[in-house]
């Protein structure tokens with residue numbers, strides 16, 4: 017899979033307008049240059065100029081107007097994630113403005129209020145940004161406890177009273193989709209407010225960063241029926257369903273940051289001489305770079321395959337409910353590992369003021385923590401473990417989705433419950449088509465994990481222990497991760513050397529997670545013995561390692577550098 021490179025980027029969407037728009041986005045950043053990018057980041061300047069550019073190029077309007085709300089409008093997930101990857105390649109601020117706009121639009125286009133949908137489409141055309149007001153300072157991930165009140169008024173209508181915390185774009189958004197409760201009925205409700213209204217107070221930026229992550233307060237803000245998006249169970253479902261597809265973008269943000277950091281790191285190391293040798297000749301440097309590259313390639317293969325499942329989703333095929341939180345949780349945490357590995361190589365350079373790396377090093381950390389922490393997403397992933405491993409179902413083959421269709425189902429996902437009814441196609445079918453040495457070792461690890469579950473599965477007490485189940489979840493996630501990496505690898509004809517090298521990393525990671533599980537208190541002796549069996553070494557192949565290093569990793573030296 018090719019890494020994004022602005023120098024050779026030629027998007028291949030079926031319509032020329034999309035290709036020109038995505039190219040123009042990359043071109044806008046390249047023309048601006050690294051120096052001004054870094055200056056804005058250091059001075060924590062919000063991205064007004066990017067928002068102006070997007071207005072003039074109708075970027076957000078093109079990306080996020082669903083079919084039926086504009087001329088040739090289509091909500092195309094592939095196009096959206098490609099934009100997310102490009103924007104994050106230049107910094108999370110640009111990505112975040114788009115991301116929270118999508119979150120803000122979700123409850124609108126999922127909702128019941130046709131008038132607000134039209135309003136939002138018009139505002140998108142006018143170049144507005146949007147926001148999603150869910151989180152509150154006191155309640156964090158406990159979204160059941162929302163304190164925002166919508167208070168019915170005697171003459172009709174409502175006033176809204178309360179505050180929200182950590183709300184991106186809360187400084188500028190034309191519509192802030194706000195989640196609260198009806199003070200009389202206790203029903204959940206989603207309604208929109210305008211950040212420029214006199215009863216809306218943007219209190220502060222909660223972070224000392226270029227992103228604007230607002231605290232806002234509604235001081236008896238007048239809300240009419242026209243501003244209500246959804247009520248009761250529907251409001252709750254719309255909130256979760258919005259997060260379902262928006263959190264997907266986090267993985268692509270991570271891919272963008274890592275890709276830019278990788279180019280910079282290899283350029284630096286390959287052109288630095290210590291003790292009369294190139295830094296890239298140190299064996300540990302080769303290993304760190306190759307591992308980082310394999311992780312990034314896997315992040316991309318998995319995430320872009322997950323796009324196909326999201327675009328093909330329907331009421332009868334809800335497999336995206338597992339794959340999306342993995343893009344969110346696993347891919348973003350792999351991004352942290354990539355940056356850690358690169359930083360171990362470039363050392364002091366990673367602190368310098370001029371290069372891009374400093375941005376990636378700081379911002380990569382936020383991605384696993386947004387839209388539900390890693391724990392919350394892992395708790396969700398574990399719910400699918402039984403059906404995925406032990407109760408496969410038949411589905412039609414999911415093709416690569418490069419068409420420009422509107423992903424209408426995203427706005428009609430229905431009730432958020434019923435996760436236990438979701439079944440998956442048999443992962444054995446995909447793994448069985450590969451016999452590369454490290455994939456064979458990984459298959460044995462999968463078998464060992466199944467045996468553990470079948471013969472010495474977690475006790476009732478262990479199932480209730482979230483810490484224990486999160487550790488199990490890491491092992492389970494790797495099986496699903498490898499599954500879609502192989503599906504995409506097969507479709508793209510990925511080099512077998514690279515696939516085998518990716519699974520070299522996976523075998524080591526699986527072993528490390530098994531070690532973590534082994535160390536949990538409360539394991540029985542039988543469990544400990546079976547878990548020890550999961551710890552395996554990859555099959556050493558120095559020749560293949562050298563080929564991947566030379567032809568794919570070291571070859572990135574000089575391929576891209578952002579001009580000042």
Ligand SMILES: Cc1cc2nc3c(=O)[nH]c(=O)nc-3n(C[C@H](O)[C@H](O)[C@H](O)COP(=O)(O)OP(=O)(O)OC[C@H]3O[C@@H](n4cnc5c(N)ncnc54)[C@H](O)[C@@H]3O)c2cc1C
Pocket residue numbers: 116148149150151155156157158181182183184185223229382385386387388389390391392395482
């Ligand atoms: C930069 C940034 C931007 C953000 N933007 C927005 C935004 O635009 N809109 C918005 O609404 N929110 C936004 N958020 C809020 C974000 O979604 C929350 O940070 C997140 O929901 C978690 O809340 P918390 O950080 O307060 O953690 P807490 O809720 O305080 O969590 C504490 C600990 O408990 C664990 N935990 C909580 N629940 C569970 C569970 N069910 N199972 C297992 N463990 C659990 C957590 O993993 C964590 O370790 C943003 C946050 C940040 C940092």
